[in-house]
Amino acid sequence: MKTLTQAVRLGVLILAVGGSFCQQAAAAPFCISNQVIAPLCIYYDAQECQQEANRQGAECSANPTELRLTRGVGQYCVVTSGQVSVCAYADNRTCALDAARQHGACVIAPQIAPAATPDPYSTTVGQ
Template structure:
């Protein structure tokens, strides 16, 4: 009986760990590793506010969009708006609408081929 309960506890710990890494939103606090436990950016931001951090996207789950402007707002459902010229404006919009502010990938200069191995049709999701 004890062996089964230990085995069951280990299985739950592994499953919980896999779920934590698969969540698209993370709380980022200075000096603490990312805590990627949130599927909803609003709940992520609320927890970040309680801990003095910020809500960020999970780098393992999100590929930053290519945009001419440097910052994007990522909202629930993968809605991304890359319309912010500075981080402060993006963060104000995060406070108003929820979500996470992320840095975009700069648009390559015209006439320059894409980097080797880049897939222009890659699916991007937060």
């Protein structure tokens, strides 16, 4: 009986230690960083990442190895914890407001569409 108890304890210990290593090996989809903090990709919840970034004067960003943002025309993207992104925001303020409403994060778009002057001779008048 004593040997069985020891084996069970050893098994629990191996699972606990092994589980913590697996958790550290997998990078989270959201990171915070600033001029002092190197990208720290430990956030699985977009809203939590945004709140912590605001608290530390940092930025919440999408981890490019874990999360692909959909291309859009905006300079900012709203990203949710379900890893849905909309990159259609021209300014950070509007993006941040929508991100708060959706319990997500406002991140800088990875590929910013170039700003072009509308063509006055176009049939769509630059739209």
